[in-house]
Amino acid sequence: MSTKDHAIEIRGLDVVYGEGEHRNHVVRALDFDVRRGETLGIVGESGCGKSTVLRCLTGLERGWSGEIRVEGSPVSHRRTQEELRRLQLVFQDPFASLHPRHRIRRAITEPLRCMGLAVRPGQVEDALEQVGLxxxxxxxFPHELSGGQRQRVAIARALVLNPPILLLDEPTSALDVSVQAEVLNLLSDKKDAEALTYVMVSHDLSVIAHMCDRILVMKDGRFVDEFAPEAIAARRGTDPYAQHLIDASFV
Structure with a gap:
């Protein structure tokens, strides 16, 4: 497959915190690609490095080495506005990611102001209606909304810049089970309607199997297995750790 078909290309991604006896090698020389229009899932236990990978991609983490290419172009540790616009992140906790003293209007227009873009009349209302609000x-204010509604606002905020790539950091783990499916279905619908590329990290294999085309299993900063979502239903993993995760998802 040509590199022009890749939304993201990663080569030798490495993240190390601290030195000497306090050295923590969080991400270890990762190589992977994400095809345009694909939903790639990354699973693993807490602390394995999943969210750090997303932070490197979106530009929040600058202490990385290796190579990151987005839509064919290399990006550095300091991103241009256009590079930042291409990848938007939906955080795990929708309440923590929204300023409690700012109205929803300000939350959604904040990315536009940061990029120096004008806010057209009705744009916020359109963004809300596109996510079912x-x-x-x-x-x-955020406290006047339910958890599922806040996450819909977070998705609207991420999409207001029309990014081709959305990074999803455990987007339903802070929600009640009853509203998780609503948010996942919304994400699926937006992906199909706008031909988006997703990278989703989670420890919940049922969520990953529902959403993703391809799944990478991460342990101690490395990828140890790769499989299609059908492998979860078949309870079939190659690596022992991956098999353990699959078996545990049925318990």
Whole structure:
């Protein structure tokens, strides 16, 4: 497959914190690609390095070495506005990711202001309606919304810049089970409608199997297995750790 078909290309991604006896090698020389229009899942236990990979991609983590290419172009540790616009992140906790004293209108327009873009009349209301929320929610505060509604706002905020790539950091783990499916279905619908590319990290294999085309298993900063979502239903992994995760998802 040509590199022009890749939304993301990673070569030798490495992240190390501290020195000497306090040295923590969080991400270890990762190589992987994400095809355009694909949903790639990364699974593993807490602390294995999943979220750090997303932080490197989005530009929040600058202490990395290796090579990152986004839509064919290499990116450095300091991103241009255009590079930042291409990848947007939906965080794990929708309440923590929204400023409690800012109305929803300000939360959604913040990325536009940061990029120096004008906010057109009705843009916030349109963004809310595209994620299944009434336009008048723009005048509410985060505490006036449910967890699922806050996560919809977070998705609207990520999509307002029309990014081709969305990074999803455990996007439903802070939600009640009853609303998890609603948010996942919304993400699926937006992906199909706008031909988006997703990278999703999670420890929940049922979520990953529902959303992803391909799954990478991460342990201690490395990828130890790769399989299709059908392998989870078949309870079949190559690496012993991956097999353990699959078996545990059925318990």
């Amino acid at each position: 009434p336009g008048n929610f723009a005048e509410r």
